[in-house]
Amino acid sequence: MEYDLKFSITLSKEADLEGIEEEIKKLGNFELKEFRQQDNKIFIEIVSKERRAHEWALRIHKKLAMLLGKRRVGVREMMLNEYTIKIKLDKKPLKSVSIPFADLEFKDDVAIMKIVDKEEEFMRRNYVDRMIRLLKEKIEKQYYEGKKEYWQLLWKSEEKEPVWNGDPSEEMQKRGWIKLLGKGKWFYMPPAAAIIRAMEKIALQEVVLPLGFKEVIEPMHVSFDTWLKTGHLEGMPGEIYYICEPKSRDEQQWEHFIDLVKITKEVPTDELLKNLKPPKEGVVYAQCPNIYASLAGKTIGEDALPLLLFEHSVPSDRYEAGGKHGIERVDEFHRIEVVYIGTKEQLLELREKLIARYKHVFNDILDLEWRMARVTPFYMQQAGIVGIEEEEAKGTIDFEAWLPYRGDRSKEWLEFQNISIVGEKYTKAFNIKGQRSTLWSGCSGIGLERWMVSFLAQKGLEPENWPKSFKKYLAELPEMPKFL
Numbered sequence: 371m372e373y374d375l376k377f378s379i380t381l382s383k384e385a386d387l388e389g390i391e392e393e394i395k396k397l398g399n400f401e402l403k404e405f406r407q408q409d410n411k412i413f414i415e416i417v418s419k420e421r422r423a424h425e426w427a428l429r430i431h432k433k434l435a436m437l438l439g440k441r442r443v444g445v446r447e448m449m450l451n452e453y454t455i456k457i458k459l460d461k462k463p464l465k466s467v468s469i470p471f472a473d474l475e476f477k478d479d480v481a482i483m484k485i486v487d488k489e490e491e492f493m494r495r496n497y498v499d500r501m502i503r504l505l506k507e508k509i510e511k512q513y514y515e516g517k518k519e520y521w522q523l524l525w526k527s528e529e530k531e532p533v534w535n536g537d538p539s540e541e542m543q544k545r546g547w548i549k550l551l552g553k554g555k556w557f558y559m560p561p562a563a564a565i566i567r568a569m570e571k572i573a574l575q576e577v578v579l580p581l582g583f584k585e586v587i588e589p590m591h592v593s594f595d596t597w598l599k600t601g602h603l604e605g606m607p608g609e610i611y612y613i614c615e616p617k618s619r620d621e622q623q624w625e626h627f628i629d630l631v632k633i634t635k636e637v638p639t640d641e642l643l644k645n646l647k648p649p650k651e652g653v654v655y656a657q658c659p660n661i662y663a664s665l666a667g668k669t670i671g672e673d674a675l676p677l678l679l680f681e682h683s684v685p686s687d688r689y690e691a692g693g694k695h696g697i698e699r700v701d702e703f704h705r706i707e708v709v710y711i712g713t714k715e716q717l718l719e720l721r722e723k724l725i726a727r728y729k730h731v732f733n734d735i736l737d738l739e740w741r742m743a744r745v746t747p748f749y750m751q752q753a754g755i756v757g758i759e760e761e762e763a764k765g766t767i768d769f770e771a772w773l774p775y776r777g778d779r780s781k782e783w784l785e786f787q788n789i790s791i792v793g794e795k796y797t798k799a800f801n802i803k804g805q806r807s808t809l810w811s812g813c814s815g816i817g818l819e820r821w822m823v824s825f826l827a828q829k830g831l832e833p834e835n836w837p838k839s840f841k842k843y844l845a846e847l848p849e850m851p852k853f854l
């Protein structure tokens with residue numbers, strides 16, 4: 371690395387600089403290439419190899435304030451005039467790459483990042499570090515693009531003969547059990563609702579409650595502040611449903627909008643947007659971020675560990691790619707999410723217990739053909755990070771079921787739930803501490819639509835074909851309303 375920074379400092383008036391340059395040089399290990407006064411400005415150029423040059427600039431600014439203060443000269447703001455950083459890369463870019471605030475040039479394995487004309491804030495807020503990290507990340511990503519996602523089989527059930535090979539969503543639509551209300555958002559009529567609730571009851575009674583998880587209820591809005599900490603706004607800003615508050619409740623403010631609606635019987639979009647504030651929240655994407663936000667800054671007593679919570683009141687919304695999908699790929703879905711916080715050992719033990727419970731459900735109650743695989747962790751995707759956890763203890767396990775209607779069992783599998791241990795990522799981000807222990811955390815998402823579609827795709831829609839163990843939870847289906 372080599373940092374070459376030209377910057378200037380404004381003074382309250384022209385100053386006597388006798389002996390000052392020598393004092394500045396003594397500050398540390400950098401080369402002072404220029405130190406020149408012109409009117410009431412000092413122009414400085416420094417080159418450094420170890421510490422970042424903008425850090426030196428801040429120190430020089432402080433030192434000058436002290437030295438010139440004694441000579442009754444005020445030291446005002448700094449300006450970054452030109453900052454050239456040579457970064458040695460592990461990997462060369464495969465195609466062009468750009469970074470905000472900078473021009474980039476590449477010579478062999480060196481990137482030359484050039485930044486010009488920035489305010490003092492730019493140096494104070496350490497943007498440069500993040501720009502360098504982003505550059506490396508973007509190059510790294512170019513090497514992953516097109517590569518298959520990491521996937522390693524951990525376990526699979528025996529093969530099971532499905533009772534049919536129909537598409538449950540299509541069949542349920544025909545029977546009127548489910549109805550699309552808006553893109554990717556389904557309305558569940560009594561028979562479909564009963565199946566979802568049966569899945570939920572099984573998950574609660576056979577997995578969540580026996581393991582000691584306690585229920586919490588969270589808001590369905592998530593603040594940007596929370597998603598900045600979890601990384602969602604870096605990882606999937608294009609999948610979030612954003613929420614805008616009205617600028618005002620005042621009817622006068624809305625008068626024109628209301629008049630237009632009354633006359634045209636349409637929604638005047640431009641007029642609407644005029645009455646909305648820019649968003650600073652979105653609809654829940656996964657339930658765990660709000661749970662972490664609720665614990666931010668807390669210290670958890672040792673005897674309360676592991677802390678085991680679950681949420682199942684708020685649906686999750688994701689802006690999915692268009693096209694027609696069944697209930698297996700939706701813009702709004704229902705899920706129980708369990709969150710666990712504890713020592714690494716506690717979480718590893720809990721993961722084994724969770725897996726054992728899930729196995730019992732999928733083998734003995736739903737009687738599914740399913741499998742488990744280690745995959746790229748969701749929190750790396752959600753934070754826009756590429757790659758796979760090095761450490762076995764961390765990471766995500768996906769649970770997948772075969773969907774016979776989509777094709778043969780060599781490839782047509784649906785992820786219907788997951789288990790993750792994320793290490794210290796979220797406990798650190800939200801400053802959640804143990805009395806003595808270092809805390810890890812993790813979560814497991816139980817997607818109810820996905821459980822339902824996996825079950826129905828293999829077992830069909832007729833209760834008489836369902837396993838007895840499932841019928842204990844749902845003996846018969848409620849009737850559909852009669853429509854003429």
Ligand code: SER
Pocket residue numbers: 655656657658707748788813814815816
């Ligand atoms: N938060 C995790 C996910 O989004 C588990 O629900 O997959």
Ligand code: ZN
Pocket residue numbers: 656657658659707813814815
């Ligand atoms: Zn989660």
